[in-house]
Amino acid sequence: MDKKEFIARRVAQEFKDGDFVNLGIGIPTLVGNYIPEGIKVYLHSENGFTHIGPMLENENEIDPELINASDQHVSILPGGAFFDSGVSFGIIRGGHLAATVLGALQVDQEGNLANWKIPGKKTVGIGGGMDLVSGAKRVIIAMEHTSKGASKILKKCDIPLTGLNCVDLIVTEMAVIEVTESGLLLKEIAEDVTLEDVLATTEADLIISPDLKKISV
Amino acid sequence: MDKKEFIARRVAQEFKDGDFVNLGIGIPTLVGNYIPEGIKVYLHSENGFTHIGPMLENENEIDPELINASDQHVSILPGGAFFDSGVSFGIIRGGHLAATVLGALQVDQEGNLANWKIPGKKTVGIGGGMDLVSGAKRVIIAMEHTSKGASKILKKCDIPLTGLNCVDLIVTEMAVIEVTESGLLLKEIAEDVTLEDVLATTEADLIISPDLKKISV
Amino acid sequence: MAKVVSIKEAAEMFKDNMTVMVSGFWGIGAPEKLLDALVETGVQGLTGISISTALVDRGIGKLVASRQLKKAIVSYIGRNTATMEQYEAGDIEVEFVPQGTLAERVRAGGFGLGGILTPTGVGTELEKGKQRLTIDGKDYLLELALKADVALIKAHKADRSGNLVYRKAARNTNPLMAAAARITIVQADEIVETGMIDPDMVMTPGIFVDYIVQG
């Protein structure tokens, strides 16, 4: 299985039936494809609706006034509703989303997140990311464990932050790590990696859960 | 002509065609009956709509879900719209009303207004009054000149304020007084009173307009 | 995800000392059946948030008449004789809030804002205990968000996903309060299947709604 699919499948297990969720761009978007059977999850689109439906490919099905936040022609499922940007971010900021799933450049052991700005590179902007991490009930980071061999899970983020103490769970192709009051709790590791592999590729301090499990997807 | 009708008729001259206006309870409500011909004024109802229409008396015309802010069964004219309390007070606070017309217990020469609380008497509440005086483009006070012989236009209000420096115009059965930077400017007096009458029944200092006119209604 | 329940099931959620938001303007747009059920439970020590205390037999006014409110956060009490009596006797605490400020404080609570800056009340006795900030030469008071344990909402139409439509002046604080409580219970004149309300015409999205009872 592809790394990204693996991560997305594991994140998808985090939802409860009836949850409203906002998925970021990249791996997070894939999560929507792997919601377990029997669980209904409703996707929130920050440009102003809930119940995102499948993407439309067929030219004559497409409504030019219906896109998702990534400018893709999607549909809306029964039960969804349209609203303005004030309400849309009221939903986000007001804790009405059970979770948001986002990518990250860096996460640290205090739960800080950096995913909007790389020093020395062109800044493209913030979008709704800072609102999502300040408001959703749970912030789940879905990302590859390392970037060009370097750990993305650090003792302390060293690039500009998106949010302070905001991350609840980190899911990578190697591990599932919960952010707790006392630090990062390693709860699950992938079938094909060892504890040593995880420790070696994680700069942050990890507390190893007494009932450390294998990731099952 | 009745005092109240006289005041209401004079206030009604203050509007321009197309103005949105909120009218308070008492004399202010009467103003709606005397809008000059050729002028269209749209009434805002703070409980959530514009274009208040005539009151309905006929039991089978009444819609139980359509009242004005005074709990009267009114109608809505074509062009009106319903909205929630957030929008309704956004209209008020955001300067979207050309004017509000309110009654007063006291007004003073700094443009302060007191109309919600009499010390020693039971407090009934504020309603939307404080919002109206803080937000409408013009605050017009429509009231009788005196109360039990005592002036209601004072040097300084001595009961709890509704708003600070908020009054623009005072219309009574005796006079029309504008609140200016330099103080109260007496602009018009009623046909049947003398300047001395007005000065004698007004505790506040009055600047007499060089082109003092008679009120014409 | 919204769930259709009986009035009896809804009533089981009412507990002593809860904070309850109740929509309605003179009772218009208030969920009378839910309020009757709340009166019947006899729960005590409630804090009520509403535009006014309405009338003794309408809207939140019933909870004053039944002496279930220990505190009312409202803009007006004048037409409810029960509130006036209890207020004079010191049996009910009243926090007077200008109507527009009340609406914004409730909206802020539901939308994750800590508060708002409003010019309303500057220089009046309502300023007491509040921070005044000057922005571009204009003065504002910092007014803090309001939240509740339960919001009691009245809709004209609800679909089974909790999407709501209101009629005319019955909308008032309903859309704001629906978002501002831990549990939002809607009394709907009509409950329709999901998909029967045009998603463009929804006035309160189902995401804010927890329970629906037939009105």
Next chain:
Amino acid sequence: MAKVVSIKEAAEMFKDNMTVMVSGFWGIGAPEKLLDALVETGVQGLTGISISTALVDRGIGKLVASRQLKKAIVSYIGRNTATMEQYEAGDIEVEFVPQGTLAERVRAGGFGLGGILTPTGVGTELEKGKQRLTIDGKDYLLELALKADVALIKAHKADRSGNLVYRKAARNTNPLMAAAARITIVQADEIVETGMIDPDMVMTPGIFVDYIVQG
């Protein structure tokens, strides 16, 4: 009171150095005809407020491509190559605002609030120069209201009194911006007679609208 005007008449209201709010999300819900007219006027030194700078040929993005914006107050510039180039070259000033904060700042401007307290951005570099307030143990930033000289709005339907209806995801910031400008100009797909829109279904009340052009 709203007035139906020609695109040409609307264009006469555009002046150098104005602050312009432009609705639209990737250009969806943006008034393209009004923007084309604004480009044609060649007015300079504009400050633009929008969710993003969209794309070079869509929405507010056109005003960047035509080099009419001296400043953009937006949450994102990444898909507009013109903004990226001008930003790198120092030809355009960009104030990055989180999307939800932008929406609230615009709403505050239209609704007479001086600002709002939001948790968004606390502890990030966006906090620089802003006041942090702690309410009930939670930190918030004080974000100030935004207003504009002109708001350019795109509606699906407008009646002659200025009441507006939007479709689907084209609503976005339209209802907020409509209230926040000195002059609000709407481009409507369809203009109908007053009375043809159910007053319960109005999404932006006519009181906020000054001019309407046929889209």
